[in-house]
Amino acid sequence: MTAHAVDERELQLRRPFVLPGWVARAAVWVPVTAAALWVLVLARNTSAGPAIREPGEFVVTLLDGVTFAGLLFVVASGFTLIFGLMRTVNMAHGSLFLGAAYVAHEIQTNMVGKDANIDARDVSLLAWILPLLAAGAVVALLGLLMQQLLLRWNQGQDLRQALITLAISVIAADQMLAHFGGVAQPLKWPGAVTHFFEIVGERYATSRLFMLGVALVVGALLWLWLNRTRMGMVIRAGVDDQEMVRALGINITLVFAVTFAVGSFLAGVGGVLGGSFAGSVAPGVDGAWLLNSLVVVIIGGLGSVKGAVAGSLLYGMVVALSPAYLPAGYTYYSVIFTFALLAVVLAVRPNGLYGRAE
């Protein structure tokens, strides 16, 4: 046996659960080709229509996907950042999302001076940005508090930490329900961004592009922080080898705390964006956004910011395309496609697109 063959076998041993290459390729390309063919040519009797006949609908659906992906990225990047460095799966991420949306709602209604029937025209740019920053800061503090009190001393016990944050999410959901009630509360975009413009013969909401813009700014800042600052360097090193960073005398507990606060802040920014996007804040959103974050990071790979981008785009596209291109009367099956996306990724890459094995 040649040395090369031995290497190959060793590799197989270390990664014992890998599908044969052709199965993996088929699992990806068959559904992708079928979907593309369907969307481009065959999709008669759907709400959007085949893309070659209805290019406007197609572009609008794609834009829906990309803008929603922006929101997904803001929320999921916080989740994946915390996991990447600390191996903490923060099950309370959705609660931070919802909490921030409620805080922003409180501040915005106070600034606008109305309790109900808030129209976007009443909301100045300041009455949106200030709630955004304040809500982000509040949940960043809450996240930091949670990390310092409940997660700091059991670092490394990932299941225990997941269950602790799960318990917190149960408590938080119940307390928010008690405090804000079961009825949806308004949260609005600033009037300055709620216009429509024309694209390929279709009307499109400016606020969605604004959301994507905010997401791009957040992404750019995150990239600069991780790649161009000393702390970002330490975080990237910590993701690779925490023990080594510690051994080099770097105060990693401080880095942990900052990262947790930033991750929570991102959940908060996502909450304000998501609340404004939906126009209201309601109980149950926390669970939905925990799911969204989970789907994104399972697809993209836990702990990878690059993976969060990829996961957000894929998931956002599936969420936008599947109801638009399902035959009329069957659009309620669209949730199946979320599962199908997850299934394909898990079958081919169990640790996600950019994830690595433990």
Add this chain to the structure above:
Amino acid sequence: MSSAGTVSGSGPASRATRLLSARNVVVVAAAGLALLLPLFGSNFFVEFVMTRTMILGIAAATIVFLAAYGGMVSLAQYLLAGVAGFMVGNAVVAQDAWSKGLKLGWNPWVAVLFALGVTTVVAFVLGALASRTTGIYFLMITLTYAVIGYYVFGSITPLSGFGGITGIDPPGLFRDHPVRMYLALVVLSVLVYIAFRVVAVTPFGLALQGIRDDPVRMASLGFNVSLHRALAFTLAGFTAGLAGVFNVWWNGQIDPTSISIGPTLDLLIVAVIGGTLSLEGAWLGAFVFVAANNYLRNLPLVDHIGITEARFNTIVGMLVLLIMILSPDGLAGIIDRVRKGLRRLIQQPPGSGATPAEAAAGSAP
């Protein structure tokens, strides 16, 4: 993760004495007590509290089975129970009934077989997809299953009716006989408990525990790691389906919110309260959970500190938080610790100088 039910070491102890361990004696006594309960317990206690305890206990035991022997903490068990429930509902409700769903109007026992079959297949597919991961990844993937499953039943209304399927009658054997249903659940609980413990010492169970401890070594020994995990998940899914069938009989209805993220977490909480590494703990946790749900309001002073049953989730969340902070092994872990402490106290030879209090202090880690 330490093992819960590994085979005890080979000693001079014969098979009979091994069967007579303290653990088994307590379990048999508890099962006997549960069987005799209808003779002296109140109707409400038997038909409501204990019946619910048994249903939740069986479902939670599947979480414990996967966690203790497979190292997989699954959040999809309540979904699988719900799948079985929805299938029973769709199959048994008659065509002319004032209800929703597919209304196939089948014989209830055929419906059970159908529901368990579907649940088992679903469990195998989900298990096969998740089986290449463990630990925290497995938890996340199964949580995602649970939430997607909720949306599937919530949005595919032909399967779930708008707002659920009502008027699901249990078969004649249990209709209007809640005590019979309770007794059947006790028997089923015992069977599930025995089955899981027996499975643990079969070659399959031993391989599963080996995989839990070192998947790479087991793979290099020639064991199919993902298949073992997927099959364990399938077995747990089938058992969760059994709990789901009884659950839907007992409730008489099922709707998508009953499998939403809240109840899913509740089931995990039941397992966590009992201890995710102890099979008996599943039923203990279920009892604590159901009892807290029903009797908390009767406690004096509870109203005065602003904690009412309306804030039940806060209390349960606090309880889980406390357990996870103090003893991640749940009540079973606490009981175990107390028992070991007591044994140390008893075994302390008299006149050795240490008072019991000192011995207890010394035994604290």
